Amino acid sequence: MLVCDWKGCPSEPVYNSDGTLKQSEFISISMAEPTSTHPPELQAFNHPDLDKNAHQHWENYQEADPRHASEPTKNFSNPESYQDWISSVQSERNAEWKFNVQFHEAADTESPPEFDKFTLFHDGVENYAMNNTTVSSKHLQNVANMTQEKGMFSPCMVGTLESQFLKMQCLIKGARRCLDVGTFTGMSALAMAEGIPHDGQVVTLEFDPTIAKAAQEGFDASGEVSKKIRLILGNACDEMVKLKATGETFDIIFIDADKENYIKYYNLAMEGLLKEDGIILVDNSLCALLYDKQDIRSQKIHEFNQYVKNDERVEQVVLTLREGVTIIRRRGQRGIKAGSE
Numbered sequence: 001m002l003v004c005d006w007k008g009c010p011s012e013p014v015y016n017s018d019g020t021l022k023q024s025e026f027i028s029i030s031m032a033e034p035t036s037t038h039p040p041e042l043q044a045f046n047h048p049d050l051d052k053n054a055h056q057h058w059e060n061y062q063e064a065d066p067r068h069a070s071e072p073t074k075n076f077s078n079p080e081s082y083q084d085w086i087s088s089v090q091s092e093r094n095a096e097w098k099f100n101v102q103f104h105e106a107a108d109t110e111s112p113p114e115f116d117k118f119t120l121f122h123d124g125v126e127n128y129a130m131n132n133t134t135v136s137s138k139h140l141q142n143v144a145n146m147t148q149e150k151g152m153f154s155p156c157m158v159g160t161l162e163s164q165f166l167k168m169q170c171l172i173k174g175a176r177r178c179l180d181v182g183t184f185t186g187m188s189a190l191a192m193a194e195g196i197p198h199d200g201q202v203v204t205l206e207f208d209p210t211i212a213k214a215a216q217e218g219f220d221a222s223g224e225v226s227k228k229i230r231l232i233l234g235n236a237c238d239e240m241v242k243l244k245a246t247g248e249t250f251d252i253i254f255i256d257a258d259k260e261n262y263i264k265y266y267n268l269a270m271e272g273l274l275k276e277d278g279i280i281l282v283d284n285s286l287c288a289l290l291y292d293k294q295d296i297r298s299q300k301i302h303e304f305n306q307y308v309k310n311d312e313r314v315e316q317v318v319l320t321l322r323e324g325v326t327i328i329r330r331r332g333q334r335g336i337k338a339g340s341e
């Protein structure tokens with residue numbers, strides 16, 4: 001397995017048979033052709049490798065609470081109602097799955113669990129998701145092409161799914177000010193800039209001058225939206241300390257630089273840079289599973305995940321988007337005491 005060791009890049013390069021770097025498979029640059037009425041073939045649910053322990057989990061669950069034991073299912077070929085569909089097609093399908101509710105906090109572990117896959121998904125999943133996601137703007141496509149042309153490591157970019165996710169987080173939250181920790185060639189910064197109003201700002205941090213120059217070129221070619229982006233060349237920790245000293249605060253802080261320092265970035269965000277009702281988004285949080293076991297970044301991300309899990313100040317969700325994205329908010333924002341708060 002190729003280890004991604006390059007300045008916090010999240011994934012590995014994919015090569016063509018002739019040895020050239022494969023075009024990023026996670027950048028959608030045109031609207032997908034409509035398919036027939038059916039999605040592409042994907043029989044993941046009964047794939048033998050999906051979860052070797054799935055049956056056991058299900059049996060344990062049934063044993064723990066017999067009320068949930070499934071009845072033998074009728075085999076409707078064309079269920080007429082939603083309930084018929086659940087009791088026939090869906091029950092059978094889900095019998096292979098882990099039960100998906102967590103009843104208690106998992107104990108901390110020293111290291112991440114064994115996971116022998118390169119990606120979280122089966123072939124076709126991300127493409128299908130991308131084909132049904134809004135196509136990136138021309139400016140984002142330009143950044144993707146420019147990154148490729150310059151021979152920079154394209155998998156570092158957040159890609160179509162995640163850039164659209166970032167933009168939509170900004171729109172949904174009504175964010176005005178975002179901090180992008182780890183610019184690379186600028187895709188995440190640009191996506192967030194597209195989701196904030198014209199007088200908003202994305203501050204983006206990059207310590208590599210060559211990469212920063214490329215990012216600035218991409219921003220400059222992006223017309224009006226570029227006016228919302230401020231690129232700072234420097235070490236992310238140092239620059240965050242400076243931003244904090246000058247009293248700058250942010251609605252959204254996206255952490256995507258070197259994985260070894262995630263806890264530092266998180267604490268800098270929590271202790272001054274993040275607005276009271278702001279959110280932190282953290283990229284590659286599931287790379288604790290995906291990176292090589294020997295790669296120290298796997299361990300560091302695991303430590304980060306557990307650090308957040310045990311931080312009483314916040315609540316969070318780890319999304320299985322791309323290589324994992326964690327959303328973190330302070331508890332009790334705006335006086336809302338929901339659930340266990």
Ligand SMILES: C[S@@+](CC[C@H](N)C(=O)[O-])C[C@H]1O[C@@H](n2cnc3c(N)ncnc32)[C@H](O)[C@@H]1O
Binds near residue numbers: 008183257258
């Ligand atoms: C995974 S890439 C970021 C990708 C970017 N968010 C995008 O969407 O294209 C990580 C970037 O963080 C930069 N980086 C790593 N460590 C850093 C540090 N300590 N300070 C500033 N930038 C850093 C790397 O040079 C690299 O460009």
